[in-house]
Amino acid sequence: xxxxxxxxxxxxxxxARGGQRGAEPRPSAGAPQRQGGIGTQGDGGPQPAEGxxxxxxxxxxxAEVDPVLRAALGSLPAPMRRVALHHFGWEQADGTxxxxxxxxxxxxxxxxxxxxxxxxxxxxAGAARAAAAVELVHNFTLLHDDVMDRDTTRRxxxxxxxxFGDADAILAGDTLQALALRLLAQDPHPASxxxxxxxxDCVVELCxxxxxxxxxxxxxxxxxxxxxxxxMAEAKTGALIGSACAIGGLYAGASDEEVAALDAFxxxxxxxxxxIDDVIGIWGDPRRTGKPAGADLAARKxxxxxxxxxxxxxxxxxxxxxxxxxxxxxxxxxxxxxxxERAGGRDWAQGQAADRMARAMQQLARAVPDPEAAGGxxxxxxxxxxxxx
Amino acid sequence: xxxxxxxxxxxxxxxARGGQRGAEPRPSAGAPQRQGGIGTQGDGGPQPAEGxxxxxxxxxxxAEVDPVLRAALGSLPAPMRRVALHHFGWEQADGTxxxxxxxxxxxxxxxxxxxxxxxxxxxxAGAARAAAAVELVHNFTLLHDDVMDRDTTRRxxxxxxxxFGDADAILAGDTLQALALRLLAQDPHPASxxxxxxxxDCVVELCxxxxxxxxxxxxxxxxxxxxxxxxMAEAKTGALIGSACAIGGLYAGASDEEVAALDAFxxxxxxxxxxIDDVIGIWGDPRRTGKPAGADLAARKxxxxxxxxxxxxxxxxxxxxxxxxxxxxxxxxxxxxxxxERAGGRDWAQGQAADRMARAMQQLARAVPDPEAAGGxxxxxxxxxxxxx
Numbered sequence: 001x002x003x004x005x006x007x008x009x010x011x012x013x014x015x016a017r018g019g020q021r022g023a024e025p026r027p028s029a030g031a032p033q034r035q036g037g038i039g040t041q042g043d044g045g046p047q048p049a050e051g052x053x054x055x056x057x058x059x060x061x062x063a064e065v066d067p068v069l070r071a072a073l074g075s076l077p078a079p080m081r082r083v084a085l086h087h088f089g090w091e092q093a094d095g096t097x098x099x100x101x102x103x104x105x106x107x108x109x110x111x112x113x114x115x116x117x118x119x120x121x122x123x124x125a126g127a128a129r130a131a132a133a134v135e136l137v138h139n140f141t142l143l144h145d146d147v148m149d150r151d152t153t154r155r156x157x158x159x160x161x162x163x164f165g166d167a168d169a170i171l172a173g174d175t176l177q178a179l180a181l182r183l184l185a186q187d188p189h190p191a192s193x194x195x196x197x198x199x200x201d202c203v204v205e206l207c208x209x210x211x212x213x214x215x216x217x218x219x220x221x222x223x224x225x226x227x228x229x230x231x232m233a234e235a236k237t238g239a240l241i242g243s244a245c246a247i248g249g250l251y252a253g254a255s256d257e258e259v260a261a262l263d264a265f266x267x268x269x270x271x272x273x274x275x276i277d278d279v280i281g282i283w284g285d286p287r288r289t290g291k292p293a294g295a296d297l298a299a300r301k302x303x304x305x306x307x308x309x310x311x312x313x314x315x316x317x318x319x320x321x322x323x324x325x326x327x328x329x330x331x332x333x334x335x336x337x338x339x340x341e342r343a344g345g346r347d348w349a350q351g352q353a354a355d356r357m358a359r360a361m362q363q364l365a366r367a368v369p370d371p372e373a374a375g376g377x378x379x380x381x382x383x384x385x386x387x388x389x
Numbered sequence: 390x391x392x393x394x395x396x397x398x399x400x401x402x403x404x405a406r407g408g409q410r411g412a413e414p415r416p417s418a419g420a421p422q423r424q425g426g427i428g429t430q431g432d433g434g435p436q437p438a439e440g441x442x443x444x445x446x447x448x449x450x451x452a453e454v455d456p457v458l459r460a461a462l463g464s465l466p467a468p469m470r471r472v473a474l475h476h477f478g479w480e481q482a483d484g485t486x487x488x489x490x491x492x493x494x495x496x497x498x499x500x501x502x503x504x505x506x507x508x509x510x511x512x513x514a515g516a517a518r519a520a521a522a523v524e525l526v527h528n529f530t531l532l533h534d535d536v537m538d539r540d541t542t543r544r545x546x547x548x549x550x551x552x553f554g555d556a557d558a559i560l561a562g563d564t565l566q567a568l569a570l571r572l573l574a575q576d577p578h579p580a581s582x583x584x585x586x587x588x589x590d591c592v593v594e595l596c597x598x599x600x601x602x603x604x605x606x607x608x609x610x611x612x613x614x615x616x617x618x619x620x621m622a623e624a625k626t627g628a629l630i631g632s633a634c635a636i637g638g639l640y641a642g643a644s645d646e647e648v649a650a651l652d653a654f655x656x657x658x659x660x661x662x663x664x665i666d667d668v669i670g671i672w673g674d675p676r677r678t679g680k681p682a683g684a685d686l687a688a689r690k691x692x693x694x695x696x697x698x699x700x701x702x703x704x705x706x707x708x709x710x711x712x713x714x715x716x717x718x719x720x721x722x723x724x725x726x727x728x729x730e731r732a733g734g735r736d737w738a739q740g741q742a743a744d745r746m747a748r749a750m751q752q753l754a755r756a757v758p759d760p761e762a763a764g765g766x767x768x769x770x771x772x773x774x775x776x777x778x
Binding site: 076077079080140144147148166167168170171172173174175177178179181182184185186192193194196197200201203204205207208210211212214215 | 465468533536556561562566575582583594596600604
């Protein structure tokens with residue numbers, strides 16, 4: 001008999017996992033800094049509204065997509081509607097209204113920004129349903145991942161399975177996937193079928209990524225290769241961010257080549273985001289990350305810097321293997337973090353992130369050569385990969 | 390904290406549940422008998438090929454749909470492909486080929502028969518992808534229901550979660566839902582979008598039905614009303630059978646009214662099937678059902694005849710309540726079955742089934758007035774509701 005949810009691989013109090021299929025960018029205080037060498041905008045010098053552009057785009061996306069999402073959820077039979085509204089942060093567990101916690105709407109904002117970049121305001125206005133569909137798929141995977149991973153909090157609220165039970169969390173996820181595809185099937189836009197096919201393909205990839213993540217959880221860190229963990233992160237995080245951009249392009253009537261470049265842009269930016277998120281998970285300021293320092297290390301997460309450290313073949317890697325194998329109540333997490341750093345894990349991750357962002361920018365320039373038009377996508381990509389440590 | 394899969398409501402050895410979202414018709418030996426008064430074919434007398442027509446339609450549907458299904462599953466990443474091929478009975482757990490156990494293809498056969506009934510052979514030939522999509526949705530719900538219900542066998546084989554673990558069974562189900570919608574999104578047929586919207590709506594209803602079923606499992610039998618259990622059975626069993634017929638109609642270019650009548654036909658036939666299946670689950674011949682006599686009673690299933698018996702207000706109902714509350718190793722299942730019968734549960738279920746089939750035939754006559762053209766759908770409906778006890 002195989003693995004069962006009755007045998008949880010981990011405790012129920014640990015933070016979100018390595019592959020951040022469900023991650024939202026961690027809060028990042030302080031004035032954001034554009035990363036050198038990763039922008040395509042050659043106008044030099046910081047903009048007065050730096051970072052603000054992304055925030056405005058996100059707020060606008062929320063305002064445009066939320067009515068579509070609320071209408072879609074409102075159409076559900078009452079029990080599933082209740083689980084979904086709770087998951088989206090719009091209702092408390094007892095059914096009273098709640099406000100907030102539904103995430104930053106990065107994926108819908110990317111759909112809309114990509115549509116605007118290639119087709120202007122009209123294309124953007126026509127892509128609201130597609131943007132909502134992408135957000136529904138994202139949330140369906142969160143509901144299911146939380147069941148599988150036994151994660152108990154999400155966006156500072158109890159996860160659906162802890163409130164409604166596993167069965168209803170699984171069923172609500174199934175329902176959201178169906179709602180996403182229904183939105184596209186009912187969308188008279190000429191791109192809707194191509195978008196639906198692309199989104200369905202993406203779900204297949206997301207599931208393969210989550211499978212790889214759960215399989216890696218059962219391996220020792222030294223058994224996982226960097227290629228494997230990068231492929232897993234691309235499937236789990238990059239695929240949907242890439243699809244969001246590609247679907248926006250489809251809704252703007254973009255060419256196959258432009259759509260492919262948008263997909264690649266999103267995938268590379270998504271991977272950069274994951275790398276930075278993993279760095280922050282080890283060396284981030286707890287006041288900014290909202291997580292205790294070293295929580296990812298305490299949970300023995302096989303995050304990207306850790307796998308890189310293990311793969312380094314350095315004496316520090318051997319030391320790290322010993323530290324990771326030990327369990328102790330009062331372990332020195334700072335020492336483990338330093339060992340990952342000495343084994344090159346931090347430098348590798350930061351270098352990879354910069355490299356991925358550089359590639360993302362190349363792809364963006366292919367898809368949207370006009371820097372003015374590419375501004376929104378660029379701002380969003382920089383927002384999600386902004387360093388907070 | 391809510392219900393968790395770690396707290397199974399039931400043992401892991403009990404048979405399939407009341408709402409048979411996943412049920413296949415039980416094997417029924419002996420010469421099938423047409424039910425009196427439920428046919429629209431006024432030609433009287435038994436046909437030489439009675440029953441054989443349905444078997445031929447099912448075999449033909451398998452032959453037409455299997456290549457589409459195999460191609461769709463073959464496109465999956467290896468780990469999910471493996472779970473799916475095992476679930477469909479095409480691979481053993483170790484990856485070696487297996488043959489059989491993928492079910493009777495009743496839903497795809499209904500898609501094709503409805504297309505043929507309203508649009509002839511050409512419409513039928515164009516509906517193979519839609520038929521495969523319906524079968525994929527059916528199997529996605531089986532994978533998830535087996536996880537939730539902790540059912541350990543399906544089609545005489547171990548369920549996916551027992552072999553691959555809960556996480557992979559959930560992910561494989563998610564993947565099959567995506568494949569179903571992708572098949573339709575990529576289908577150039579003019580009805581494909583309408584079919585996709587209808588199938589997505591059906592998934593929402595199937596999930597609501599499964600939710601209702603799991604919620605009822607936690608109630609005492611007397612707390613469940615007949616209306617509730619009938620509504621649950623319609624959502625869990627009737628909805629997809631109705632959608633199969635409706636989608637076939639869409640692919641034949643049928644009018645809204647015809648499509649609605651096909652949906653109603655399938656829903657009524659599906660409910661009749663469920664009622665008969667529940668009767669067989671209590672009073673069926675174990676040699677024919679493949680289940681020990683009274684297994685449904687031993688599991689305290691809230692099947693339709695049992696709920697009807699509880700709702701009867703008879704002295705036998707009070708006696709039944711007492712029997713259902715007792716647990717004993719050596720209980721007299723024949724006595725419980727007799728008590729359900731004395732409380733009117735068997736007569737009610739058989740009367741309801743006949744009534745539902747009569748309504749199904751009325752709807753079929755509305756959708757397909759030509760008895761010759763309706764023959765295939767009629768044969769399939771009779772096949773699934775054929776009594777074997």
